[in-house]
Each structure stands twice: as C-alpha cells, then as structure tokens.
Amino acid sequence: MLKLVQPQPKEERVPEEVKSTEQPQPTTPVQTSTDAEAALLFQREGEEPELDPLMQAIQDEMGQSLSPSSGGIGVVQDEIALTPFEQNEVFRAVNLTKAYGEGAAYNEVIKGVSFIVREGEYVIIYGPSGSGKSTLLHLLAGLEVPTRGEIRIRNQAFSALSEDDIALYHREGVGLVFQSFNLLDSLTVWENVAFPLMLAGAPLEWRQHEALKALDQFGLVDFANHYPNQLSGGQQQRVSLGRALVHDPELLLIDEPTGNLDSRSADLVVQEISRLHKQEGRTIILVTHSPVFLPYATRVFYIRDGTLLTSNEQNRIDPV
Numbered sequence: 001m002l003k004l005v006q007p008q009p010k011e012e013r014v015p016e017e018v019k020s021t022e023q024p025q026p027t028t029p030v031q032t033s034t035d036a037e038a039a040l041l042f043q044r045e046g047e048e049p050e051l052d053p054l055m056q057a058i059q060d061e062m063g064q065s066l067s068p069s070s071g072g073i074g075v076v077q078d079e080i081a082l083t084p085f086e087q088n089e090v091f092r093a094v095n096l097t098k099a100y101g102e103g104a105a106y107n108e109v110i111k112g113v114s115f116i117v118r119e120g121e122y123v124i125i126y127g128p129s130g131s132g133k134s135t136l137l138h139l140l141a142g143l144e145v146p147t148r149g150e151i152r153i154r155n156q157a158f159s160a161l162s163e164d165d166i167a168l169y170h171r172e173g174v175g176l177v178f179q180s181f182n183l184l185d186s187l188t189v190w191e192n193v194a195f196p197l198m199l200a201g202a203p204l205e206w207r208q209h210e211a212l213k214a215l216d217q218f219g220l221v222d223f224a225n226h227y228p229n230q231l232s233g234g235q236q237q238r239v240s241l242g243r244a245l246v247h248d249p250e251l252l253l254i255d256e257p258t259g260n261l262d263s264r265s266a267d268l269v270v271q272e273i274s275r276l277h278k279q280e281g282r283t284i285i286l287v288t289h290s291p292v293f294l295p296y297a298t299r300v301f302y303i304r305d306g307t308l309l310t311s312n313e314q315n316r317i318d319p320v
C-alpha cells in the first residue's frame with residue numbers, strides 16, 4: 001500500500017508561484033523555524049542567500065549554485081511524493097524525519113528529507129559534523145525507524161516489509177560500509193568478506209570463491225588468510241567494501257569511509273568507490289564531510305541541521 005506523505009496544512013504550503021525558480025521570489029518568505037534557515041532556503045528579493053563556508057565550498061567545487069531540496073516546507077516533499085514511480089527508481093525517501101528525546105529534550109535531527117535515487121547514480125550527501133549524515137544513512141539502511149515519513153525501495157514501502165524481508169534487504173539488497181570498517185577480528189579477511197554469504201547459508205566453496213573474487217577487485221587476494229588487525233586501515237576499508245559487494249547488492253550505502261584513514265589510503269578508497277560507480281554501474285549513496293569525493297558524484301546534496309539542499313542540476317548521470 002502507498003503510504004505517502006500527508007498533505008501539509010494549508011498555511012504551511014508555499015505559494016504556487018514559488019514552485020518554479022523562474023518565477024519571482026516571494027517577498028514574504030514562507031514560515032521557517034529560524035531566519036538563518038529562511039535565508040538558506042529562499043533568496044529574498046535583491047539579497048544574496050547567506051552561505052556558510054562549507055556550502056560555499058561545495059558550490060565552488062561543483063561550479064553551480066545550490067537550491068532548496070526539502071525541509072519542512074512542503075513543496076519539494078509533495079513533488080517527490082507525487083512523482084510517479086519509474087522502472088529505474090531504486091530508492092525514495094519521502095519527508096523522512098527523525099527526532100530523539102521528548103519535551104525539552106526533543107531534538108529533530110532529520111527534518112523532512114525527500115529525494116529519489118535512480119539506477120547508476122552516485123549520490124553524495126555532504127555536510128559538516130553533527131548535521132545528521134549518519135542518522136540519515138541509518139534511516140536509509142533501515143537500521144533506525146523514522147519518526148515520520150517513508151522509505152520506498154523499488155516502490156515498496158519499507159514499513160510494509162516483513163521481518164524476513166528486512167533481513168533479506170540487509171543481507172542482499174544493500175551493501176553497507178562504515179567509517180570504522182566493522183570487521184570481525186576473530187575471522188580472517190576472506191571469512192569477513194564471506195560473512196553475509198555464511199549468514200545466507202551458502203556452501204563453503206561458494207563462499208570462498210565469491211570472497212576471493214571480491215578481494216581480487218581490491219587487490220587484496222594475497223591477504224585472504226590474514227586477520228583484519230594485520231592490515232592497514234585503508235586495506236581494512238577495502239575489505240569492508242568487498243564484504244558490502246559480495247552479495248552483489250543493488251544499492252551501496254557508505255558512511256564517511258575515509259574518516260579513519262590517512263590521506264594516501266583515503267585517496268585509494270575514493271578511487272575505488274568511483275570505479276564501482278563508473279565501471280560497474282553501481283548505485284551509491286555516500287555521506288561524508290570530506291570534499292574529495294564531490295567531483296565523482298552524479299548529484300550532491302548538502303545537509304545542514306538535518307535539512308537537505310541540492311545542486312540545481314538534477315539527475316546529472318555520467319555515462320557509465
């Protein structure tokens with residue numbers, strides 16, 4: 001069943017004419033929680049929007065300006081909710097919201113985030129520490145339950161999946177990579193890579209075959225019988241990429257993969273992830289505060305205080 005976002009109350013809706021960026025900007029800005037937010041979301045007449053340095057950096061990096069994507073206003077959320085499903089749509093977030101705490105401690109960490117990811121896209125969600133990147137990725141991975149909003153995978157509502165389906169999604173539908181590698185120290189490198197196959201009950205020979213194939217992609221076959229603590233950080237992260245890919249998932253979700261790496265190891269991981277997109281046509285969502293990934297993305301969202309802004313150029317997909 002479709003469980004798309006509820007229509008916003010009328011007074012919170014943005015006037016019709018704001019929907020197109022070609023139209024004059026509103027002189028009376030829509031209600032937002034703070035002036036700073038309003039300044040970010042809408043360029044008031046005759047004024048440049050305030051950009052924080054990180055946002056300025058991404059704009060410079062991409063050679064294009066940023067515009068509102070979503071965040072408590074309704075327009076873009078409704079557009080995303082109403083956009084018809086097409087065969088190449090892999091993933092959709094609709095008005096995704098996550099709050100922690102209650103009463104005075106209530107803290108909305110993700111504030112109505114909406115976007116669609118299509119086959120072959122490499123989407124980067126870029127923003128400063130504490131902006132909600134990991135929380136958002138955990139929501140996308142189904143590791144945390146949203147307070148409001150909806151995730152759809154291939155047009156299927158995540159909330160409607162059975163426990164078995166969710167387990168299957170984690171095991172086979174999605175490959176996860178984290179900053180801290182999350183390898184099991186008591187298993188060898190190949191056993192770590194093959195771990196998802198073991199959970200799936202695959203026979204030993206198949207597990208070994210597939211693990212070595214995955215390790216070969218990252219030049220790590222010679223380390224198959226080593227233990228993770230015998231490897232450098234960069235090698236461990238590439239092992240964790242191998243583990244994420246061993247099931248040939250249709251979506252890779254990656255959180256700050258170079259956060260624990262020196263710059264040389266980091267560079268190799270950046271290149272490997274780009275190769276997975278360009279050469280293998282993998283669909284990737286990566287969250288990071290590191291600008292080194294940005295040139296490789298097909299689309300960049302900037303995240304600040306749980307709100308997404310996107311580049312103007314939608315769906316810029318490089319030939320794979």
Ligand SMILES: Nc1ncnc2c1ncn2[C@@H]1O[C@H](COP(=O)(O)OP(=O)(O)O)[C@@H](O)[C@H]1O
Nearest residue numbers: 100101109127128129130131132133134135136
């Ligand atoms: N389980 C939690 N309980 C309460 N607050 C949380 C929890 N997880 C994250 N937060 C808060 O959400 C905000 C965003 O955190 P996070 O998603 O880790 O940001 P980032 O990955 O961009 O650094 C932070 O202010 C953090 O304190």
Ligand SMILES: [Mg+2]
Nearest residue numbers: 133134135256
């Ligand atoms: Mg984080």
